[in-house]
Amino acid sequence: MVWARSVSARGVSVQGEGAYPVCRALPEEVPVAMVFGGATLAVMMASPGDIEDFAIGFALSEGVISGLDQIEEFEVAEQAQGIEARFWLRADRSAALAARRRFMAGPVGCGLCGIDSLEQAGRELPDVSGVALRLTRADVMGAADALRAQQPLHDQTRATHAAGFLRPGAGIVLAREDVGRHNALDKLIGAMVRQGDDPGTGALVVTSRLSVELVQKCAMAGSAVIIAVSAPTAHALRLAEGAGITLAAFARGGGFDVYSHPHRIRFEVSDVA
Known part of the structure; x- marks a missing residue:
């Protein structure tokens, strides 16, 4: 199955001057499961486009990986129920994956859902003070x-x-x-x-x-x-x-x-x- 990014929907538009039929383009929204080594880490509702970008960006921003070289295999599997982004990582990433799995149990829709303590909400961030961008x-x-x-x-x-x-x-x-x-x-x-x-x-x-x-x-x-x-x-x-x-x-x-x-x-x- 191939998920479209938008679908057409018919409705009735009610305005001050009256009502008339309309056909609108609505963005599609599907469950996207982030699957690492056969086990789901998180499920997000997302637009069904650029899924490989989404999955890799998620893995990086959540600290599961720190570089593309840590991914041994990757595939996107579209199904009737949604989309799976399937990772197989290098063995040395198991500790990072286990840590994020503990903190993200169950479906999530944002970066803080699924954590189980106030301390985890304030996770330590990299210091980018040295970036010389102007x-x-x-x-x-x-x-x-x-x-x-x-x-x-x-x-x-x-x-x-x-x-x-x-x-x-x-x-x-x-x-x-x-x-x-x-x-x-x-x-x-x-x-x-x-x-x-x-x-x-x-x-x-x-x-x-x-x-x-x-x-x-x-x-x-x-x-x-x-x-x-x-x-x-x-x-x-x-x-x-x-x-x-x-x-x-x-x-x-x-x-x-x-x-x-x-x-x-x-x-x-x-x-x-």
């Missing part, structure tokens, strides 16, 4: 619009998130979409690693608010800048500050806010008080 004000100001231009599924359905990789001076050079904001970022991270892009050489851009899980994934990927069109949570900001991540938010309408490690963004003298 962006211009124009890079950040144009990020959201550049990403918006690379969202064909959103254009069709108006119901998906996106994550993009912003390279200084080049704009958004890679993007991925999904019904879930965490999934979109995992897909982007997986795609970058598969094609050899270093996340530390650019910024991650997301079409959502900035929550704890997105900052965690940014740090795990080794990226030092994350840009969002909406607001960060207070906890996400604390994590970004501690991990050395430059956090820019409200990046829309020709402006943005910077809340942590602003030294990576070059401002004109007149821009700062």
Whole structure:
């Protein structure tokens, strides 16, 4: 079975001037099981596209693997009930896999579901303070619009998130979409690693608010800048500050806010008080 990314649905649109029939494109959403060595680690609801990117990005951002060389075999199996992303890892990854399996028992839909203690919610993140990336004000100001231009599924359905990789001076050079904001970022991270892009050489851009899980994934990927069109949570900001991540938010309408490690963004003298 091959899952389509969207389906057509007929309905009735009720407006002030009356009611009329409509046919809308709706994004598909299917269970995607992350299976390691024949045992399921997690199940997420996701858009049925770019599954290999999604699975590898998930494995990296959750700390199951730290590089592609630790994957011995991989396959995607589409079934009537959903999709399985099947991994077989090197033997030396068994400890990391066992640790994540203890903390993610049962189906999950985000980076914190399935953990069994408050301490696990605040897992230690890599410190990316040493990443020497620099962006211009124009890079950040144009990020959201550049990403918006690379969202064909959103254009069709108006119901998906996106994550993009912003390279200084080049704009958004890679993007991925999904019904879930965490999934979109995992897909982007997986795609970058598969094609050899270093996340530390650019910024991650997301079409959502900035929550704890997105900052965690940014740090795990080794990226030092994350840009969002909406607001960060207070906890996400604390994590970004501690991990050395430059956090820019409200990046829309020709402006943005910077809340942590602003030294990576070059401002004109007149821009700062």
